[in-house]
Amino acid sequence: MRIIEGGVTAPIGFEAAGIEAGIKYKNRKDMAIIYSQAPCVAAGTFTRNVVKAAPVQWDRRLVEQSSFVQAVIVNTGIANAGTGSEGLRCCEETAEEAGRLLGLPKDAVLVGSTGVIGPLLPMDRIRAGVAALVQAKAHTPEAGTNAAKAIMTTDTVHKEFAVQTEIGGVTVTIGAISKGSGMIHPNMGTMLSYVCTDAVISKETLTALVKADVEDTFNMISVDGDTSTNDTLLVLANGMAGNPEILPGTPECEAFRQALHLVNETQAKRLAGDGEGATALVECVVCGADTKSNARILARSVISSSLNKAAVFGHDANWGRILCALGYSGADFDPEHMEISYEGAGKSILLYKDGLGTDYDEAEATEILSQPEVRILADMKMGSETATAWGCDLTYDYVKINGDYRT
């Protein structure tokens, strides 16, 4: 497996574009297309929020029922959530218009939206945007980057990633674009992430791989504890690499799984590290847990704690807040028999062991906490299960961004 340049247009046969449609703001890209020259099988995971945005409802039906999909149209600015049946009609019209221009049935066109909850989409601008996207789409790295930029909201950097691996002697490529900065909390494929691959793989095999991988990647990040109405991860496979079909349980399937995992983990970490207002990526590794489920619960509790997030922002080695967050996570453990450490800046320091704080060096702890990536290690000493979760610090800018988002 090797990391390569590019994103969704890295695999064979995938085209993309990002354009300015004026959905909510002027002078910024706010609509994207991903198009495959061949029909794709699709797997997806969506928000578990009871309030599901219209595009989530549309996409879920397509992923479950369509025999193939071939395009995705995404807009930012307006989430098309809290919009009832009118919102669903907007999805249908968008898919119809794209299908008409691309020569596809509407049920082969996925849609995605992100932005403010409540308003209806301006369909005249959406339709004009679809036409411009179909015109502009191309199988070039620049086109992929434009799509990655067009799906950003409060993100400060665009997020694309691609890897290649060999399947039966054939090079298979996986490329992805993602966005997400606020309203990010582990309960499904958080925010928008689109993964494209030219691998030959059945829908069933792809779906099983995606559902399992999400539990260790997108479901292990949190920016603010708010699970969005629009969370969507879509994986499209168009089979154009021509590899022997990837079958479950084979070494080839494991190679593909590892490649997919690297893509998802990389993008998930980028979402966490680029959390609204964040100055640091915070990683919590829980080891020695009794069950995998408890390991995940413990790790997520630490990176979700507002007090721990504020302490990281202040470069304050207040390990009591880590212990506290482990304690209220819902997973049981013995606080008298476990350890907490920081890692970073090439150093590792033990902060808490067997019921008492250690005699660590505060200056060293502050140095670790001043890095752009901070790792917290919790060894529960109960078993051999591990999990890793990613979050970010809580800063003045988070409050600024979200105290005045709509204006």
Place this chain on the structure above:
Amino acid sequence: MRIIEGGVTAPIGFEAAGIEAGIKYKNRKDMAIIYSQAPCVAAGTFTRNVVKAAPVQWDRRLVEQSSFVQAVIVNTGIANAGTGSEGLRCCEETAEEAGRLLGLPKDAVLVGSTGVIGPLLPMDRIRAGVAALVQAKAHTPEAGTNAAKAIMTTDTVHKEFAVQTEIGGVTVTIGAISKGSGMIHPNMGTMLSYVCTDAVISKETLTALVKADVEDTFNMISVDGDTSTNDTLLVLANGMAGNPEILPGTPECEAFRQALHLVNETQAKRLAGDGEGATALVECVVCGADTKSNARILARSVISSSLNKAAVFGHDANWGRILCALGYSGADFDPEHMEISYEGAGKSILLYKDGLGTDYDEAEATEILSQPEVRILADMKMGSETATAWGCDLTYDYVKINGDYRT
């Protein structure tokens, strides 16, 4: 029932004091005593955090096993949590010293701590503080207020409250002091709250009343989603009012329950409204829920949402964040058939109804959101159960306070 001036010294026979013991800071009161001239029955609820501070462990044992209690010693600055068996020994030594000076067995002396997790208590200063408290304690309003001030940490105002009610022709008084500003999240009698009454009531009856009432008061507030290691609510009844014993299921018991509820609800709301950095108390009333449990879950989810808290701070009527928080709460409902409103400044405006945002007046919504108390109403249209939760907005000052708490 009537509200009266005062706090823990309002009921007959209760004395208090608050003094400067120099536990962590100079020139501020940081130790308090509550003392009853007669033995008390005690009821208590404590944090459900797996990591329980030493004083929580000490008090829980006493509330369960002691035949009577008669004093409480509280310190701020250091939480005596994450301190293992040495921390428990500190509790025992504190209770022993207070017992020696007051002529009580150590198992009649409850202890409480709040502050930084990790450090051990400076026992020399604690012992000197206990001596000063025993010296200073008095049955005066000023002494009660001093105790209320001495248990504050990042609180901006002290919180005491008292009510009187008639039980069998006899006036019974309930008085309370509470503190709590950060690390506040509904999972038990959040933070420190001490309630004293001169009522004649059995431990069993008192315990049942307290446990039920906590579910609608202290367990319905959140400042930051972090459940402390030290949360403690203690209710002491010394029987000195001389009323006929309050028996379960009687009108007298209902009168006492209402008085206790007003005390707990008032103090809980004050904790939420004085949340770290807060500029507004946010109340969420959920009505029309299918079950009481779901009503509580929905209301708590709204007041816990970082995004909704930031929107209130920014006076931004971003009702989509309320809908979103209801949606990820874990309780099921139909977003196409429910309503969300704001109330405040003598006005009520409908924001969302049956799947769509309404055509409300933004200026009016901003006016409501600019009040020091903001009420959010969610009518789930599923049944007749209601619940109310209280929180606060998320501000720059929350980040400031918690980014640099220990220094």
